[in-house]
Amino acid sequence: MSIFNQKSKFKVKTEVRAVKKTLPEKPKPKPTSAPPSTSRIPSSSVRASPSTTSTPRASPLPPSARKSQNGSSRYLDPSSALKAPSSSTSSNSRKRPRASHSPASPSFDSDSDSDSASDDDWQDQLDPRKRLKRLEQLRRHDPNRRVRHPKMWKGDRESEGELLPVIHAVEVASLSEKCQPVMGLSRDEVGVRLRYPGSNHREKYELVKGKDKIEGAQDILTVVRHVASIYLSEEEARPFLDQNSGIYRRLERCKNLNDGKGFKEALKEYSESLFALQRKGVIAKNLENMRGVPQELVAFILDQVYDRTVAPKVELLAKYENGTDNVYGELLHPFISDIFERTQLTSDMVFVDLGSGVGNVVLQAALEIGCESWGCEMMENACNLADAQKKEFAARCRLWGVAPGKVYLERGDFRKNEPILESLKRADVVLVNNQAFTSQLNDNLVNMFLDLKIGCKIVSLKTFVHDNKLAENDVASSILDVEHLTYPEEYVSWTGAAGTYCISTRK
Template sequence: MSIFNQKSKFKVKTEIRTVRQAVESPKMMPTQTPSAKKPISARATPRASPHPSSVSLGGSANDSLRAASGIRARKRRAGASPANNHNNSPSFSDSDDESDGDEDWEGNLDARKRQKRAHQERRLADPNRALRHPRLWAGEDLEAVVSKRLPIIHASDVASVNDKCQPVLGLAQNEVWVRLQYPGSRHPERYELVWGKDKIEALKDIMKVVNYVASTYLTDDEAQVFLEQNTGIYRKLEKSKNTNDGAGFKAALKEYNERLFALQKKSVIAKNLDAMHGIPRELVAFILDQVYDRTVAPNVELLAKYENGTDNVYGELLHPFISDMLERTNLTSDKVFVDLGSGVGNVVLQAALETGCESWGCEMMENACNLAEAQQKEFSARCRLWGIASGKVHLERGDFRKNDKILTALKRADVVLVNNQAFTSQLNDNLVNMFLDLRPGCKIISLKTFVHDNKLAENDVATSILDVEHLTYPEEYVSWTSASGTYCISTRKGQPVESDS
C-alpha cells in the first residue's frame, strides 16, 4: 500500500450519492489490514467509538438525547465483551487459523495488493501540500535533541490496571507495561496490555499503529519485515494475540520498536514523508479517534446536556461523511474552512489534518468548548507524534454571529459548514444574512437548505445569492440516527475573484 507503488489494478467502486430521488445506501468498503483473511473494518476505530466529527445542533430535547444516546450506544457496542464471556474480559482464540471462509473476495487478496487498493481511495490531489511535520525527528544525534517529552495523553493514562482494567494475554499486573514507537518522534507512547469496557483496547490500538506505519510510511521493500504474510512483525503480533501469548506479543512489539527506530535514525521516514502529499482516509480517522478517545470519550456524558428548544443541542457528523464533503468541495491546503457551531472541534481538526487547510471553528456551549480545547492540544502533540503537519487550527468560543475573528475568516472562506439540522428559523435567517459577505464561489455545506420553495424569489435573499445542490448521505453517517438522509452544498453566486498569485 506504499505511496511509492504503481496504481493498483483493482478497481474501486465509485459511490454516487445525489440528489432528488431516493437511492440505495452504498456499502462502505472495508479498510485493509496485513492479515490475509480478516480485514479491519473501515468503521472499526480503536474502540469503534463515535468516529466523531462534531457539530452543535439546534432543536428539541429529544434531538439532543438522540444525539447523546447515539454516541453512548456506539461506545457500548465497542466496549462490550465478546459472547459467552461472563467476566467482562476479552477472549482470544487459541488457534492460529483465522479463516473466515471465502465469501469476501477482499479478505483473500494478497495483503500488499489490498493495501494498494486502499491507497487508491485516499486524497492525493494536492501536490502543493507539504506533509512532513517541521519538528519531525529525522535521526539527529539524541544528545543534541531536547529531551522534553511530548505532552501527549498516553493510552495508559486512560486504560490501566489502576482504572479497573484487566490484564490480557495471560500477563500479570506487573507485566502489562509496554511502549510503542511512532514515526514522527523518538518519544514512545505508554500502553498497558489491558482490557476494560469503553476503554482503549490496547492490543487493537497497537496493531493498527504497526499496520499504518508500515503500510503508509514505508516502501514495499522497507515494509517487508513488518508485513510479510508468514513471518512479519504484524503476523507475530497477531499470532501472539490469538494464542494468548503475552511474552510473544511483547517480544514482537519490541522488535517493531527497534526496527522503526533504526529507520528513523537513517532519516528514512523523513525522506518518505517528503514524497507524500496526502494521507489515507483510514489513517486520518484513526489519528482523530486516538485524540478523541483520550480527551472526549472519558467525558462524553458532558455532551448529553442541552437547552430545550434552543440552538444548543449536540450531535456528530462522522468521519466518512466529512471526508466525502471535503472531497466534493475540493478543499485543499491553500484554502480556508469554517465550521459554524463546531462542537468539540472534530470537523475542524479533520479538515486541517486531511487537507492541510486553514481551519476555523466557533462554538458557544461551554462543555463542548472545553473538550474542544483539550482535543486541540492533544491533536497538536499527536500530529507531531505521527510526523504529520496539519493545517492551522483556530477554535473560537461564543456566538459565531458576533465573533469578530470568525466574521473576518468567513470573508476569506472557501468552504463553510453549518449543521442546521435543527436550528431555529431565526438563526437560519441570520446565517443567510451572514452569507452576503461570503466570496463568490464559496461552498456552504448544510443539513437543510436555506432556499425554500414557499418563499417568493424576489423576497428570498437565499434564492438570490445561493445555487443549491441537493444530495443524500448513506446510513451510519451521523450520530443521531443510523438512517440515511439528505444534505445540501450551496454555492455563493457571483463571479469568483481571480487570485493575485
C-alpha cells in the same frame, strides 16, 4: 472467523446522487426526498437555548461507540447513553465510550493455517500496491500538499530526549482504572511502550482490557499496521507485513493465542526495526514525498485524540437544558470526507465550521486536507473539550510526523465573533449543520452569507432557499445556487437512516 467478514467502520465510498422531485419506482427505494425527521432525534439531547448558534453535530460518542451493545445501527444520544442505558448494558458501560479505531485487521485461530482464506484477505488488505494507488490519488487531488511535519524527529541525537505533552494510553486505560491484564500477563508485566514514526517519544500502554476503555493490544496492532502500510515502501515494509513471519502477523497471532510474552517480544522487534529506519532517515524521506494523509489514518488519529480527551469526560456533554430545538449530534468521518471531496477543498483554502462542538470536523479538515481550519462554538463544556482535543491533536500529529493545517477554535456566538466573521470573508467551504436551527437563526445565517466571496461552498443539512418564497423577496434565492444531495445510511450520529443535505454556492 476472520474479522474481515465483520462490518468495518470505514466504508467504501458511497456514490452521492442528486435528489429529484420524482423518483422511479424501485423494489427497495432509499430515502432521497426528505431529511431524517427531527422527531427521530431523542429530545433529551437538546441544546441550551433556542437562539444558540451551536450545531447539532459534535456528538460526545465516537462513531462505533454510538451503536447499542446489541450491534444495531441506531445511534444513541448523550442523555440516553448516560442516564438510560439499554437493558443489555449497565450505566457504567456508557460512561467511557470507546471507538473501534481501525479498519478490519487480520485474525488467526490458534491453529492458524497459512493457506486459509483469511490469509488472502489479510494480504489483500495490506497490499502495498493498493497503498501506493491511494497515495497517488491524494497526490493528484492536491499536488501542493506537504505532509511531513516540520518538527518531526529525523533520527538525530539532539532531540532524542524530547518529551511531547501527549496523554498516554495508560492514563485512561490501566490497572488503576480497574482494567484487567490480558494475554496471560501478570499485573507487573503489562507495561509496554509504543514507538511512532514521527518522534523518538514513546507512548506508555498497559496490555489490559476494560469496558469502554482503550484496548492496548488492539491499539498497538493498528499503529504497527498503519506505520508499515503507509510510511514504508513495499521492500521496507516486508519485515513488518510478510504474511508468514512478519512482525504484524506475529503480534496478531500472539494476541489471539493469549501469548503475552510473545507479543511483547514482537513489539520490541517492531520498535528496534522502526528506530533503525528513523535513524537512516527513511521515514522522513518517505513523508517528504507524500502529498496527502489516507482517510483510514486520519480517522485513527482523530479517534486516538478523542479517546484520550473527550471520552473520559463525556458526561459533560449531556448537561444541557431540555425543551429547546437544537439537538446535539455529529456528522461522522466518512460523511465529512465526502464533503471535502465534493467541495474540492485543498490545502491552500479556508474551511469554517459554524457551531463546531468539540472540534471534531475542524481537526479533520486540518489533518485530512491540510487547510486553514476554523470553528466556533458557544457552549462552555464543549469549548473546553475542544481546547483539550486541539492540544492533544498537535502532539499526536508530531508523534505521527504529519503536518496539519492551522487550527483556530473560537468561543461564543458566531454571529458576533469578530475573528469568525473575518474568516468567513476568506472562506472557500463553510459547514453549517442546521438540522435543528430555528428559522430565525437560518435567516441570520443568510444575511451573513452576503459577505462570502463568490464561489464559496456552503454545506448544510437543510436548504436556505425554500419553494414557498418568491425569488425577488428571498435573499437566499438571490445569492445561492443550491444542489440537493443524499447521504447514505450511518453517516450521522443521531440516526442510522439515509438523508439529504445541500451544497449551496455563493453567486
